[in-house]
Amino acid sequence: MTSAPHSSLSYSASPDTRSSAKISREAISASAVAAICVVMLFGSRFISPSLGSWGQVETVLVLGSFLVVLSFGQGLVVLTGGLDLSLPALVTLGGVLSAGLIGDHNAAEFYMLPIVLLACGAVGLLSGLGVVFLKVPPFIMTMAVSIIVASSALGVTGGSPRGASPDVLSALMKNHVLGIRWSIAFLVLFVVVGWLIQSRTIFGRYMYAVGTNVEAARIAGVPVNLVRILPYVISASCAGFVGMMLVGYSNGATLRMGDDYLLPSIAAVVIGGSSILGGRGTFLGTVSGAILLTTLGTIISAIGLSFGLRSIIEGLIILVALLLLRDEIFERLRAIRKR
Template sequence: MTKTSPSEHATAAPVPEASAKATAARSGFRIGPEGWTTLALFGLTVFMILASRLISSGFGSWQQAQAILLLSSFTIVLGFGQGLVILIGGLDLSVGVVMTLGGILAYRWIGTSLVALFWAIPCILLVTGCVGAINGLGATLLRLPPFIMTLATSLIIYGVFLGFTGGQPRGVASPALTSAYTSTFAGLPVILWLLLIFIILATLVQSHSSFGRRLYAVGTSPMAAYIAGLPVRLLIVAAYAISGATSGLAGILLVGYATGATLTMGQSYLLPSVAAVVVGGASILGGRGTYLATVGGALLLTTLSTIIEALGLAEGWRTVIYGLVIMLALLALRENMGIGWALTPKFRNTASRSRPGGAGHKPNKTGGNG
């Protein structure tokens, strides 16, 4: 945390009692706003898969749905770590390179041996977790802006790749990893079962463990968490370390899927990982979002890009859509704003109220005791 956002002045403005009551009434349902976001994302994904039948007869099938699930497995895994880092108010731009690191190491260490699987995977997760921890230390101890720290580590790691691999990683894709994608268990590819286990575990960690609950506290307000006695720095480093480890895991999976490794294999998964988290309703300021919603975001984005590809649109449009979707999600998720903010006259009132020097600033000084 180098500087608090100026917009905090605006969001901390006294909430009129009426609107507070309205919020109270609305969130009185058992399914919270996050739950609805998740349902909406899954629903939209299913709808899009079914609707894509109109584009091509090969679409909308169970096979295609399976293919989308397989494709989105990497973003789903990456999204957990990225989601935790965004949850504590950071941003991890190194997930692409760390994913490559995981892939290259898996390619090299596991090979055709089945035994190697058991020592290599923990080792890879440890190495990539350490890279993540270094990011966390830079962000906390050195107080570097997270995006700079993570960009810098990714540059350094990339340089190390270049040096050690000479541009072409050597190794063999592990048949065991490949078979996770090709063989099936109970009618589904093995990887999907593994993914399901991962999602369950991750949800437990993020939303139901004391560790996860403390991360929410840190992300909501690092200062309040500090005053409440939480080890804020340690928690932040832990979040980055997990992000490193999940990136490594995604890299291992990618070796199995792509049956190979390149120096840029993880690169294209960085933006989807951020986009999935943000689309899933996490606030980039931290403290909000659930992992299931991130999973929904990942599925939605993967479906979207699959359809774009099928429409024959250039790869660039996919990126454009990622960007626009992030932008819209940011706008829609602003404090006290609905998606239709730009269209409603209410927006103008809010804007003028929070004008600098307006009622929004220094709310603490205005609360009279009358």
């Protein structure tokens, strides 16, 4: 008779006992990865005087905005113990729909853009329902959804998506306000909102609880099924919006526009300190990981290295970052601080 209440009480207290450690890990992880970005940017000036300038910083932030938005959704899915492999197809879906349906730049674009996001969110809902109620592993379910969406886009467009960028998307990615690109201002706003959602809301706490222990969360009264499904919906909507951003940036859509973002979206989440098994991670860490990967990519591209060598260097730096951000390192830093 007393076992269930005791479990509930002990579970509800556990987030409080881990809160200071989580905050410390968030600060250390985000700061460490940000410091690596700064060192890479300024160190690149020794390679070429054109590197490390404000122009390059602006380029990194604009290009990084795609990965930050995408990694936010991926991070929520990973936080609850899942994995979303459908992101490339949903990026393409968002891009193809926004260019094809709203490419004539008429006033209806403001009404159609949310419809495109809802369409992408509906695909994410399908993935979440399959994972939760059909018990299909997230890896298999999202991969199957990705194949279906990509094949449908290929069939509908005939291999050649039509349409141009809607005015509102072009303005978001190319216009300036007070000397700052709108896309950078949007990135800052998105980071603040994403951090608040993941770290300062009841829904965010529920996701941590589900990722840590599903059964304990269920006993504590957490709506487990809803909390496991919604991250897939948010992730799909974020991917669709990234497709829109890419359309505004490049003034068109392609069927392979999302292919280069799947592995970086996972790497950004893991480099930022999240556990691939769920229950641990922060959005600020994910943002740092996304900016790190984008910084690395722009520097390597500016140097003009071959694709194979670029991949090797990127893999080595990701591995080093993961080794430096292991739990053992954080435990030692906390022990030193306590002394």
